[in-house]
Amino acid sequence: MFNGIEKNTPDSNIIIGAGPAGLTAGYELSKLGQKSTILEADKLVGGISRTVNYNGYRFDIGGHRFFSKVPYVNELWNEILDGQFLERSRLSRIHYHNHFFDYPLKISNALVGLGPVESFLVGLSYAKSKFSPTDEEKTFEQWISNRFGTRLFNIFFKNYTEKVWGIPCNEISADWAAQRIKNLSLSEAIRNAFVSNGTTKSGEKITSLIDKFHYPNLGPGMMWEACEGILNDFGSPTLKQQFVNRIFHKNGRVSHILTKNTRNEATEYSGSNFISTMPLKELIFSLDPAPPDEILKAAKLLRYRDYLTVVLMIDRPHVFPDNWIYIHTPEVKMGRIQNYKNWSPDMVPDSSKTSLGLEYFLWEKDEEWTWEDSRLIELGINECAALNLIQKNEVLEGTVVRMKKAYPVYDSNYHHCVELLRQYMGTFENLQTIGRNGLHRYNNQDHSMLTGVYAARNTEQLEYDVWAVNTEQEYHETDKATAKTGDRLVPTKIPEETPADGFNLEKKLKEQLKLIDSFAMGSAVGLVSGFLLFFATILLIIKSGQQNNPTLALLSNFLPGYKDTLPGALIGLFEVGIGSFSIAYLISSLMNWTFTLYLSIIKRNSEIEENKTILDKV
Amino acid sequence: MNEITHAVIRMKAGVLAFVFALLGGFSLFIMTVLLLLKGGQNVGYHLNLLSNFYWGYEVTWFGSIVGFFYGALTGWAIGWIIGVIYNFIVTSRNPQS
Numbered sequence A: 001m002f003n004g005i006e007k008n009t010p011d012s013n014i015i016i017g018a019g020p021a022g023l024t025a026g027y028e029l030s031k032l033g034q035k036s037t038i039l040e041a042d043k044l045v046g047g048i049s050r051t052v053n054y055n056g057y058r059f060d061i062g063g064h065r066f067f068s069k070v071p072y073v074n075e076l077w078n079e080i081l082d083g084q085f086l087e088r089s090r091l092s093r094i095h096y097h098n099h100f101f102d103y104p105l106k107i108s109n110a111l112v113g114l115g116p117v118e119s120f121l122v123g124l125s126y127a128k129s130k131f132s133p134t135d136e137e138k139t140f141e142q143w144i145s146n147r148f149g150t151r152l153f154n155i156f157f158k159n160y161t162e163k164v165w166g167i168p169c170n171e172i173s174a175d176w177a178a179q180r181i182k183n184l185s186l187s188e189a190i191r192n193a194f195v196s197n198g199t200t201k202s203g204e205k206i207t208s209l210i211d212k213f214h215y216p217n218l219g220p221g222m223m224w225e226a227c228e229g230i231l232n233d234f235g236s237p238t239l240k241q242q243f244v245n246r247i248f249h250k251n252g253r254v255s256h257i258l259t260k261n262t263r264n265e266a267t268e269y270s271g272s273n274f275i276s277t278m279p280l281k282e283l284i285f286s287l288d289p290a291p292p293d294e295i296l297k298a299a300k301l302l303r304y305r306d307y308l309t310v311v312l313m314i315d316r317p318h319v320f321p322d323n324w325i326y327i328h329t330p331e332v333k334m335g336r337i338q339n340y341k342n343w344s345p346d347m348v349p350d351s352s353k354t355s356l357g358l359e360y361f362l363w364e365k366d367e368e369w370t371w372e373d374s375r376l377i378e379l380g381i382n383e384c385a386a387l388n389l390i391q392k393n394e395v396l397e398g399t400v401v402r403m404k405k406a407y408p409v410y411d412s413n414y415h416h417c418v419e420l421l422r423q424y425m426g427t428f429e430n431l432q433t434i435g436r437n438g439l440h441r442y443n444n445q446d447h448s449m450l451t452g453v454y455a456a457r458n459t460e461q462l463e464y465d466v467w468a469v470n471t472e473q474e475y476h477e478t479d480k481a482t483a484k485t486g487d488r489l490v491p492t493k494i495p496e497e498t499p500a501d502g503f504n505l506e507k508k509l510k511e512q513l514k515l516i517d518s519f520a521m522g523s524a525v526g527l528v529s530g531f532l533l534f535f536a537t538i539l540l541i542i543k544s545g546q547q548n549n550p551t552l553a554l555l556s557n558f559l560p561g562y563k564d565t566l567p568g569a570l571i572g573l574f575e576v577g578i579g580s581f582s583i584a585y586l587i588s589s590l591m592n593w594t595f596t597l598y599l600s601i602i603k604r605n606s607e608i609e610e611n612k613t614i615l616d617k618v
Numbered sequence B: 001m002n003e004i005t006h007a008v009i010r011m012k013a014g015v016l017a018f019v020f021a022l023l024g025g026f027s028l029f030i031m032t033v034l035l036l037l038k039g040g041q042n043v044g045y046h047l048n049l050l051s052n053f054y055w056g057y058e059v060t061w062f063g064s065i066v067g068f069f070y071g072a073l074t075g076w077a078i079g080w081i082i083g084v085i086y087n088f089i090v091t092s093r094n095p096q097s
C-alpha cells in the first residue's frame, strides 16, 4: 500500500532516466512546447555518457567520442553546447608484451615490435593461412586466422576480444567479424582508389572516427548537464535519486508510477505520456499488474555485460600520448586504459598531473565486481606498473566507478526475447521504451538520442518507429525493423549448422559487377556482320546484274572462297560470322576479366583496411 | 584471383544504336574528309565504291555530309540489332534472372 508523497505533475510527460535518450526526449518535447518531468535514479545526469568529477579530476565511463552520421543529432549537439566542442586527433595504440603497436595495424610496425623471431613465426603462420586456410569459417577465430594467420590472431585479436566480451573467440560466430565489411560502399572504395586526398564527393574534408573526433572540453557529461539546465529553465525539471520501481497500468494505459529515493521514501507521479529509458528487463518487472509469464520469462533471459573503471591520479604531467591504449597483454585483466587529459586538457585540475582510467569488463557474478574499491585500486596500480606505464609511487590517489548493464548482450536468446517484448510493449498506448538498454540495443549516444526524438514526436500522434533506429540497413531490406544490430559489433554465438553469411560487399559487388555475356555478344556481332556481308553481296548481284563486281571482291583476299556470287555470299556469311564471333567473344572476355580483376583488388584492399580497424567496433 | 560472383549485363538496344550511329556517322565523315584533304589523282577510289550501297554518296565535301547520315543510319541499325540479339540470347540463357 502506498504511503508516500503524491505528486500530480502539472505537465503530462514523465521521462524515466536522464541519460542521452531521456534528456533528448525532454529536449525535443520542449521544442514541441511540451513540459516534462525527468526522473533519474542516480545523482548525476548523463547515464553511461556521464562525466564523473572526483576532486577536480573528470572522467567518462570509457571515453565518449562524439560522432554521428545523423544530421539532426549533430544539430542538437551544437545547439545544446553552443558549438563548444574540441576537435581531437586520435591516437590509440595497442600494448602487447611491453611494446606499443600502431592502430590501425600496420604490418611493418607490427613486425618491428614483435622482433625477428616472432616476426618470422608470424610470417610462417600467415603463409600457412594463405596456402592452407581452414575450410570452415564458422568462428571468429577461424575467420581472423584465415586472414592474418593464427599467430597474429593470438596477439592482436584474441586477448582483447575475450577481455571485452568474456566469451572465448572459438565460440563467437564469424559473422561478427564479417559484419565489419558488410556496409562498405563499393563506389566509395572505387573513388578512394582514384582520389586519395581525403575529401568527400562534395569536396569536404573527411573526418573519420578513425583519426579525429569531437569532444566537449569537460567531457560528455558537460553536454548532458547543459541539456538538464536548458530543460530546467524551460520548466522541465530533472529530479535526481528517484528510482522508478513500479509502473501502474490498466487497459493498455499507464496511469502513474512510483519512485523511491535514497531514504526509501516513495513518491507517485502521474501523467499521460510515459517514456522510459530504464533497462527493458527492469521495465517489464516494474509493471503492475505483472505481464504474462511468457513476457516475464523473456525479460529474465536478457543479459548485460558490466563494466568498472579504476581511475588513478598520477603525479606526472605526461604518461603516454594516446587517448587510450588497448591492452592485449594477457597477463593483466584490464582491457583498455584511458588518458583523460589527452581527450581534453581540462579533464585534470592541474596540468602537472595525469588521470588514467583503467577499464575492466566483467559480469556482475565475477568476484572482482564485489571487491572493495581499495583492492581494485591496488590491482590497477599493480597492473599499470607491470605494463611499465607508471611507477607505483607516482600514484596520488584512486577511485572506482562501477557501471552495471553497460553492454546489452546479444546471446542466442536475446533476439527472440526482444522481439516478444517489443510486441508486448506495442500494446501500451502511452508508454514507450527507448535508448540503449530500453531497446536492448548496442547503440551509441547518437542513436540513443534519436530514439528520444522519435518518442517525443510520437506524443503528438506521429508514428515514428523507435525500434527502427539504427537498423536502417535491415529496415530497408526487409521493410520491417528487427531487434538486431547496433552501432558496434556485438558477438553472437556460432549459429548451429549455419555457415557464416556471405559479406554484403560480395552482394554489392554482385549488384554492381555486371559482366558482358561473351557468348551472347560474340553471337550477336557474328550474326550481324555475317548477314551484313551477305546482304551487301546479294544487293550488288541484284543491282549490277553481273558478277565480278570489284566493290567487295577484294574481301576474297581475307575470306578464302568468298565471291560476289550466291554460294560465295554464303561462304562469306559463314566466315565473317565465325571471325566476328571470335573477335567479339575475345574482346568481351578480356573486358570482363580486367574489370573483375580490378574489383577483386579493390575488394581485397577494402577488406584489409577494414580489418585493420576492427578493434574500434569491439 | 578472388572469385566474385556477378550478374550479366543487359544492353539498352537504343543506347547501343545511338553509340554505333555516332561511330558510323563520324567514321565515314572523317574518312571522306581525310581523303579529300590528302587530294591527288582519283581521290577516294575505294571509298567511292560505297556509292553502290549509299545512293548519292561520293568522295566530295557534300558527299562527306551524305556519308555522315548513311554511316549513322547503318551504325544505328547495326547497334540496335546487336543489342536486340544480345539481349535475346542472354534472356534465353538466364531465364530466371
Ligand SMILES: Cc1cc2nc3c(=O)[nH]c(=O)nc-3n(C[C@H](O)[C@H](O)[C@H](O)COP(=O)(O)OP(=O)(O)OC[C@H]3O[C@@H](n4cnc5c(N)ncnc54)[C@H](O)[C@@H]3O)c2cc1C
Binding pocket: A016, A017, A018, A019, A020, A021, A022, A039, A040, A041, A042, A045, A046, A047, A048, A049, A061, A062, A063, A064, A065, A066, A067, A242, A243, A244, A245, A277, A278, A279, A282, A307, A406, A407, A434, A435, A436, A437, A438, A443, A444, A445, A446, A448
Ligand atoms: C565503455 C563505453 C564506451 C562508450 N563510448 C561511446 C562513444 O565513444 N560514443 C558514443 O556516442 N557512445 C558511446 N557509448 C554509448 C553511450 O554511452 C550510450 O549509447 C548512451 O549513454 C545511452 O544513452 P541512454 O539514455 O539510452 O542510456 P543510459 O546512458 O544508460 O541512461 C539511462 C539513464 O536511466 C537511468 N535509470 C535507469 N533505470 C532507472 C530507473 N528505474 N529509474 C530512474 N532512472 C533510471 C540511469 O541511471 C541512466 O542515467 C559507450 C558506452 C560504453 C559502455
